Amino acid sequence: MSTPLVNELTVSEAAGDDVKKTSRDQREALPGEPICVVCGRYGEYICDQTESDICSLECKQTLLGRAADAHLPAGHPLPKRLAATDECFYVRDSESLPLTSDQTELLRRKLEIHVKGDSVPDPILSFSSCNLPEKLLHNIQTLGYDMPTPIQMQGIAAALTGKSLLASADTGSGKTASFLVPVVSRCATFRHGNLSKSKKPLAMVLTPTRELCIQVEEQAKLLGKGLPFKTALVIGGDAMPRQLYRIQQGVELIVGTPGRLIDLLAKHDIELDDIMTLVLDEVDCMLQKGFRDQVMQIFRALSQPQVLMYSATMSQEVEKMASSMAKDLIFVSIGQPNRPSNAVKQLAIWVESKQKKQKLFDILMSKQHFLPPSIVYVGSRIGADLLSNAITVTTGLKALSIHGEKSMKERREIMKSFLVGEVPLVVATGVLGRGVDLLGVRQVIVFDMPNSIKEYVHQIGRASRMGEDGTSIVFVNEENRNLFPDLVEVLKSSGAVIPRELVNSRYVKRSFPIGKGQRKRKYGS
Numbered sequence: 001m002s003t004p005l006v007n008e009l010t011v012s013e014a015a016g017d018d019v020k021k022t023s024r025d026q027r028e029a030l031p032g033e034p035i036c037v038v039c040g041r042y043g044e045y046i047c048d049q050t051e052s053d054i055c056s057l058e059c060k061q062t063l064l065g066r067a068a069d070a071h072l073p074a075g076h077p078l079p080k081r082l083a084a085t086d087e088c089f090y091v092r093d094s095e096s097l098p099l100t101s102d103q104t105e106l107l108r109r110k111l112e113i114h115v116k117g118d119s120v121p122d123p124i125l126s127f128s129s130c131n132l133p134e135k136l137l138h139n140i141q142t143l144g145y146d147m148p149t150p151i152q153m154q155g156i157a158a159a160l161t162g163k164s165l166l167a168s169a170d171t172g173s174g175k176t177a178s179f180l181v182p183v184v185s186r187c188a189t190f191r192h193g194n195l196s197k198s199k200k201p202l203a204m205v206l207t208p209t210r211e212l213c214i215q216v217e218e219q220a221k222l223l224g225k226g227l228p229f230k231t232a233l234v235i236g237g238d239a240m241p242r243q244l245y246r247i248q249q250g251v252e253l254i255v256g257t258p259g260r261l262i263d264l265l266a267k268h269d270i271e272l273d274d275i276m277t278l279v280l281d282e283v284d285c286m287l288q289k290g291f292r293d294q295v296m297q298i299f300r301a302l303s304q305p306q307v308l309m310y311s312a313t314m315s316q317e318v319e320k321m322a323s324s325m326a327k328d329l330i331f332v333s334i335g336q337p338n339r340p341s342n343a344v345k346q347l348a349i350w351v352e353s354k355q356k357k358q359k360l361f362d363i364l365m366s367k368q369h370f371l372p373p374s375i376v377y378v379g380s381r382i383g384a385d386l387l388s389n390a391i392t393v394t395t396g397l398k399a400l401s402i403h404g405e406k407s408m409k410e411r412r413e414i415m416k417s418f419l420v421g422e423v424p425l426v427v428a429t430g431v432l433g434r435g436v437d438l439l440g441v442r443q444v445i446v447f448d449m450p451n452s453i454k455e456y457v458h459q460i461g462r463a464s465r466m467g468e469d470g471t472s473i474v475f476v477n478e479e480n481r482n483l484f485p486d487l488v489e490v491l492k493s494s495g496a497v498i499p500r501e502l503v504n505s506r507y508v509k510r511s512f513p514i515g516k517g518q519r520k521r522k523y524g525s
């Protein structure tokens with residue numbers, strides 16, 4: 001099997017050809033373009049032995065492997081894509097035999113689980129296959145999690161080994177449970193097996209916003225119910241003495257924002273020497289200027305904990321910093337990092353700044369286009385207040401604003417009335433941009449483009465959880481020109497229509513995909 005492929009690789013490399021080697025190197029297919037029969041990406045090439053569309057050498061190898069497994073003669077066309085039921089990885093339970101290395105590879109390829117590092121454990125196939133405490137398993141079931149998502153399959157397995165981890169996966173793909181399940185498990189097991197009366201905290205989760213901290217702590221409580229697992233929330237805007245008292249009474253997990261935590265640690269004597277695990281949620285944001293110094297100050301106060309770092313967006317700089325924080329790091333990524341969830345249908349509209357308000361009102365007053373509950377993202381606190389008032393006055397819709405200047409009490413109440421459906425629309429700044437799980441929200445309108453494409457990916461990610469369909473609308477104009485190349489890339493990769501003004505902009509380098517007629521020659525021919 002491998003010989004012809006190696007030959008072709010040699011041929012194409014010798015010819016200086018830029019044939020894509022792995023499926024990851026290939027982009028997503030645009031509407032109407034051929035699709036790789038193995039992975040669904042752009043089928044740039046035709047396999048010389050099966051005549052099927054494929055995206056890379058890697059998928060050609062997989063395709064020929066399947067032909068061999070199915071005992072099909074070379075050249076026999078294979079079925080286009082395996083139906084989801086053709087291979088079921090989930091039926092196994094803890095009694096089943098472990099996966100063979102081929103099966104592990106196939107599973108990872110199929111679920112687009114990419115791993116790097118020494119001795120990376122196999123993904124788990126079910127929550128019951130990794131020795132979690134009974135009560136934790138029961139809590140997972142109560143939450144309705146029947147089977148782990150891909151990031152949970154690989155992330156939980158890796159974190160349970162005690163090694164540090166840098167992981168990326170789509171927005172809304174279950175990253176929170178991916179770090180909380182091992183945290184709850186390790187803490188509860190430690191307390192059970194440890195006879196000492198000490199109740200010093202064992203784990204810490206840092207996130208960039210108060211809203212996200214509240215949500216993570218709530219989920220931690222649900223997962224730790226009935227176990228020796230107490231939590232403390234340490235965020236600005238809530239009374240510090242109460243937070244301190246709770247920690248002094250004994251907790252297993254602290255969830256907090258870096259600023260308030262440093263404040264607390266500076267003023268009070270809190271022993272952190274038992275902390276085994278530090279989680280940095282939204283790690284790319286946490287290691288950026290602004291948070292980085294505070295995070296590192298907290299990290300240095302701990303004694304070499306396991307570090308679990310998660311986000312939907314990554315950069316090489318983050319990878320470098322993460323590697324310097326933890327030895328023997330495992331890297332996990334699901335799909336392609338920095339890409340928006342495929343479940344969100346994006347619409348980019350060119351609107352001059354002066355017309356943005358009217359355009360928004362038109363959308364909100366259209367039964368066809370306004371799909372509440374929705375979030376509108378703006379760039380400033382004052383902008384959020386003004387726009388929410390203007391929406392209510394002009395359209396009659398109840399809209400509330402949420403941003404960092406509002407008190408925690410107000411922010412909590414607004415979130416509550418939004419989540420229970422009393423308010424159909426919230427106008428928010430970045431405080432709701434990352435991480436928050438706004439179940440029920442299926443539409444996001446990006447009124448002011450954020451400063452980076454990564455924040456845009458996080459914002460539109462609020463429109464879909466667990467792959468459910470959502471829509472996003474973004475207003476663009478010349479003022480966002482510094483983001484044009486990245487935005488075009490993101491829209492292109494999702495198959496979204498790119499506004500004419502953006503295509504023709506001098507700020508976008510033109511590199512249009514090769515059409516079907518211009519496709520590269522067959523391998524080996």
Ligand SMILES: Nc1ncnc2c1ncn2[C@@H]1O[C@H](COP(=O)(O)OP(=O)(O)OP(=O)(O)O)[C@@H](O)[C@H]1O
Nearest residue numbers: 145147148149171172173174175176312435437465
């Ligand atoms: N295994 C599972 N089965 C079913 N639902 C799940 C599972 N894991 C998580 N969920 C649910 O999926 C939703 C999204 O999860 P979560 O908020 O952890 O996503 P995320 O990857 O952290 O997203 P973001 O990048 O936006 O923070 C939540 O409502 C969560 O309860």
